[in-house]
Each structure stands twice: as structure tokens, then as C-alpha cells.
Amino acid sequence: MSKYQFIFEETKKSSKKLLSFSDAIFQKVLNELADLTLEQSEFLVAENRRDLDRMSLDNPMRDRLELNSDRISGICEELRNVAALPSPLNKVLEEKTLENGLVIKKESVPLGVLGIIYESRPNVTFDVFALALKSGNGLLLKGGSDAEFSNIAIMLLIHRVLERNGIPREAFQLLPAEREATKELLEAFGYVDVIIPRGSQNLISFVRDKAKVPVIETGAGIVHTFLDHQADLEKAKAIILNAKTRRPSVCNSLDCLIVHESQLTNLNEILEPLIKNGVQVYADKDSFEALGSHPSISRARVEHFGTEFLSLKLSIKTVKDLDEGLDHIEHFSSKHSEAIISTNEHSINRFLQEVDAAAVYVNASTAFTDGAQFGLGAEIGISTQKLHARGPMALNELTTYKWKVIGEGQIRP
Known part of the structure; x- marks a missing residue:
């Protein structure tokens, strides 16, 4: 078993346990994470500086990469906004009783395990975690090497808050920055339910062409x-x-x-x-x-x-x-x-x-064009395709549904 398969199995198994936690616990975690992030803002800025120091001053990605006190305050505000949103889970989307007495309900459920591949933007680590937790999804994150120190620091804070509240940290994992991790994630069929790339058109095209897992295309904007x-x-x-x-x-x-x-x-x-x-x-x-x-x-x-x-x-x-x-x-x-x-x-x-x-x-x-600006809280990306989700992908877009059929012994003639 490769080290990545072990990680994928951990995340899939642990993600099932999220269904046993209440939305009140998820709210508590996100608010505590906002508090801890503000407390640790100097630590985050220092780790982010290690990433910035490796990037040339004329690189247009520096703006995406940089964390500062104002941006950290904005991140914390978005964490609290997501915490306060209604849960997208267990909503009865449709319900009817057939002539034979069968009760059929269509209810919202998590997608399962999300695989997120992204470049340069450490705020995505916060945003995606908040949305995944609130919607009951497990999470495998693959950030770019240019934000490696920033992402590791953010995940340390996330795991600290999860452990404090008894939620398995294995349900939310950051993969190594090495390229091999991208390949393994794209081929993790049976462990990952959907891959969502966030970044350049080159990244999105690469993910779409190489993935063995369903992909939702987001991010590339020719506006x-x-x-x-x-x-x-x-x-x-x-x-x-x-x-x-x-x-x-x-x-x-x-x-x-x-x-x-x-x-x-x-x-x-x-x-x-x-x-x-x-x-x-x-x-x-x-x-x-x-x-x-x-x-x-x-x-x-x-x-x-x-x-x-x-x-x-x-x-x-x-x-x-x-x-x-x-x-x-x-x-x-x-x-x-x-x-x-x-x-x-x-x-x-x-x-x-x-x-x-x-x-x-x-x-x-x-x-x-932004999930927060649209009143959706944070976003996991802007979907540019038409199947499942389109535009800012927030909590409702991170759910699917299942049919629940309740009978009293009915058989089909």
C-alpha cells in the first residue's frame, strides 16, 4: 500500500464519521478556528513570508499568495459567516406518497470526499475547509509548492481545533506539495468523489485530462x-x-x-x-x-x-x-x-x-463574482461548467441527494 492510498483510506473512513456530528458542533469549530487564527496571525504571516521570499517580486501570483493582517481578518469574518449559514444537509427537497403507500423523500447529503487542487492562494485552505466541514464532506487538499509553508501552518491550526472538539482530523488532510501527490489524487477513484481544481487554465486543463475521478472545472476566467x-x-x-x-x-x-x-x-x-x-x-x-x-x-x-x-x-x-x-x-x-x-x-x-x-x-x-459577495458565505470556486453546479460553489453545491423510500411491506407486481 502506498503512503497516499493509506491517506486516502483514512480520509474516506473518517469522513463517514462526520455524519454523526451536529451542525452546532460545526459552527463551534469554525468560530473557534476564527478566534485561533486571529491569535496566531503573526505566526501565519511569518510562515507566509517564507513562501513570499521564494517568489520573485514581479511574479503576478504574489498578490494571491500574500497573507497580511487585513486579509487574515477578512478570512476570519468569512469563517464566522459560513458558521452562521443554515446547514445544507438533511433538507427534504421533495416528498410524496404513492398510491401504493410508499413514502418517497429526496434529501440532501454530502458529496463525500472532496479533492481540491489549487495554486498560490493560502486563503483557499481556510475557505475550502469551512465549506467542507459545514457540508459534512471529507477533504484532501493539494496546494502548490509556492504556498507550502502557509498551507502547513493553516492546517496545524485547523487540526488543533478539530482535535479539541473530538472531530477526526484525518477527515481533512493536506497532501505533500510534491507533484507525485497530484498524480495520486487524480487517480484516487473509489476514495475521492469529486476533484475541484482552482487555478490557471493550464492547471484546470491538466486536471480534466488526467483525472480518473469526476471533475468540476472552476476558476479560469477569460472575462x-x-x-x-x-x-x-x-x-x-x-x-x-x-x-x-x-x-x-x-x-x-x-x-x-x-x-x-x-x-x-x-x-x-x-x-x-x-x-x-x-x-x-x-x-x-x-x-x-x-x-x-x-x-x-x-x-x-x-x-x-x-x-x-x-x-x-x-x-x-x-x-x-x-x-x-x-x-x-x-x-x-x-x-x-x-x-x-x-x-x-x-x-x-x-x-x-x-x-x-x-x-x-x-x-x-x-x-x-464571488461566493461571499453573492451572499453564499465563502466559496470553493467558480464553476464554469453546467453539470451539477454553475457559478460560485458554496454549501448547497457541495451536496448531492439520496432517495429514501419508506414502505410497509409493498412489493412490485
């Missing part, structure tokens, strides 16, 4: 905002700036601004605050000619469209009408988050109806 021919210019400037610069390294940040050709005369004004914030712009032929010469603006190449930049970079595509804009989105979208800025009701209604994405926005920043 567009369409500036229509009729739009509030002041709102547009604020929305575009926020969507691109709030946190450029996350999956809901803006990658491509699609501009109706009638708005080219306003493009310099729209881009001015972005350029002041260090955004590098890759403009297509028409927008480049409209913008004029600037060190931060260069001609777009083919590869600048359909790219998730995860940094302060933005491509611009000029279109002659809404149809051409919708075609561009259809061709390049990862089906994550797409937005239109418009005051034209016809354009707005068509955009809402025709754009195929998990979240479709009207006159708002795509930065809101």
Missing part, C-alpha cells in the same frame, strides 16, 4: 466587458477600472474590453485611470489608432485575445455592433463572467439572454 453604443460614460469608467485593477490576479478580473466603434472617441478618457494604475493595454487596429502613442499602449497580437492575464494587462477589441461583440465573447469566453455597460434596453436584454456564462452582468463590475 469581457462590452461598452455599448449607448452607455453612461462615468459609470463605464468606474466599472472598467474596478474590474481590471481591484485585484488583477483573480479569476473575475477584466481581460478584454470590447468597444462599440462609436465609443472610440471616448476611449482615451476611459483608459486614462487604468494607465495611471499601471495597466498595459493591447489595442486592436481601430482602438490603437484612436488612442494615439503612449508607452503603456501597444498593438494587440492574436494571443492577446482569449487570454486570462491575471495581471495588469488588458486587450481591446473594436466591434461595429452588438452582434460582433457577442460573437467575440462566444468565441473567446471561458463562460465565467461577462458584462455589458449600456443604457439601451434592447442591447441589455439580448446580452442577458444570449451570453453563455455562469455570471452575466449589466452595468456592474465583474469583481462581484
Whole structure:
């Protein structure tokens, strides 16, 4: 038996025991973890600094990797938010009594054991644990080597609180950062019920192609905002700036601004605050000619469209009408988050109806695609597929259901 198979068996066996604990205990654990995390914030920041010291200063992933006092406070707030949410378990989703007297109930139950593969973001360790515990799921975490010290430190706190409350720590385990662990997790059929990757498109594609366990794709965002021919210019400037610069390294940040050709005369004004914030712009032929010469603006190449930049970079595509804009989105979208800025009701209604994405926005920043912002507590990721879950995956999306059939001796004729 390999060391990984032993871990997988431990987690599967221990996860079954979670069903015997009440939601009140899960709430207590999450609130205690928030308290302990605040107490140990200096320890967490110090361990996180060990990871940051190994990463180059110009790496766009540094923003995802960094833990500081403000972020730790936010993490603790989210832990408390999840604790306070209603339990997603044992909900009667459907109930009926057949003519033969059989009582049939459809009830929510945990998925089982979740395998989470993620990059750079130690806050994911907290978020995923909170959601897994609250939804009664076991957890196998495979973080990236760039966040190794941070993740180990976080799991030490999690295990301390679990042991204090009599919950088996083996139900929630962090795998070694080595690549072999990824391969073993992807092939853990019979031990892991679903794999959820969080990270770059390369990571997600690798997991989808190599996994022998069902996969829910999350995370990769190639995000567009369409500036229509009729739009509030002041709102547009604020929305575009926020969507691109709030946190450029996350999956809901803006990658491509699609501009109706009638708005080219306003493009310099729209881009001015972005350029002041260090955004590098890759403009297509028409927008480049409209913008004029600037060190931060260069001609777009083919590869600048359909790219998730995860940094302060933005491509611009000029279109002659809404149809051409919708075609561009259809061709390049990862089906994550797409937005239109418009005051034209016809354009707005068509955009809402025709754009195929998990979240479709009207006159708002795509930065809101987030489980907490949607009122769901934390999230395990943004699902960009259509089976089982779509959009922010929170507590309800971490359950499935079973049919309970209660009889009094009925037999089928």
C-alpha cells in the first residue's frame, strides 16, 4: 500500500464519521478556528513570508499568495459567516406518497470526499475547509509548492481545533506539495468523489485530462466587458477600472474590453485611470489608432485575445455592433463572467439572454463574482461548467441527494 492510498483510506473512513456530528458542533469549530487564527496571525504571516521570499517580486501570483493582517481578518469574518449559514444537509427537497403507500423523500447529503487542487492562494485552505466541514464532506487538499509553508501552518491550526472538539482530523488532510501527490489524487477513484481544481487554465486543463475521478472545472476566467453604443460614460469608467485593477490576479478580473466603434472617441478618457494604475493595454487596429502613442499602449497580437492575464494587462477589441461583440465573447469566453455597460434596453436584454456564462452582468463590475459577495458565505470556486453546479460553489453545491423510500411491506407486481 502506498503512503497516499493509506491517506486516502483514512480520509474516506473518517469522513463517514462526520455524519454523526451536529451542525452546532460545526459552527463551534469554525468560530473557534476564527478566534485561533486571529491569535496566531503573526505566526501565519511569518510562515507566509517564507513562501513570499521564494517568489520573485514581479511574479503576478504574489498578490494571491500574500497573507497580511487585513486579509487574515477578512478570512476570519468569512469563517464566522459560513458558521452562521443554515446547514445544507438533511433538507427534504421533495416528498410524496404513492398510491401504493410508499413514502418517497429526496434529501440532501454530502458529496463525500472532496479533492481540491489549487495554486498560490493560502486563503483557499481556510475557505475550502469551512465549506467542507459545514457540508459534512471529507477533504484532501493539494496546494502548490509556492504556498507550502502557509498551507502547513493553516492546517496545524485547523487540526488543533478539530482535535479539541473530538472531530477526526484525518477527515481533512493536506497532501505533500510534491507533484507525485497530484498524480495520486487524480487517480484516487473509489476514495475521492469529486476533484475541484482552482487555478490557471493550464492547471484546470491538466486536471480534466488526467483525472480518473469526476471533475468540476472552476476558476479560469477569460472575462469581457462590452461598452455599448449607448452607455453612461462615468459609470463605464468606474466599472472598467474596478474590474481590471481591484485585484488583477483573480479569476473575475477584466481581460478584454470590447468597444462599440462609436465609443472610440471616448476611449482615451476611459483608459486614462487604468494607465495611471499601471495597466498595459493591447489595442486592436481601430482602438490603437484612436488612442494615439503612449508607452503603456501597444498593438494587440492574436494571443492577446482569449487570454486570462491575471495581471495588469488588458486587450481591446473594436466591434461595429452588438452582434460582433457577442460573437467575440462566444468565441473567446471561458463562460465565467461577462458584462455589458449600456443604457439601451434592447442591447441589455439580448446580452442577458444570449451570453453563455455562469455570471452575466449589466452595468456592474465583474469583481462581484464571488461566493461571499453573492451572499453564499465563502466559496470553493467558480464553476464554469453546467453539470451539477454553475457559478460560485458554496454549501448547497457541495451536496448531492439520496432517495429514501419508506414502505410497509409493498412489493412490485
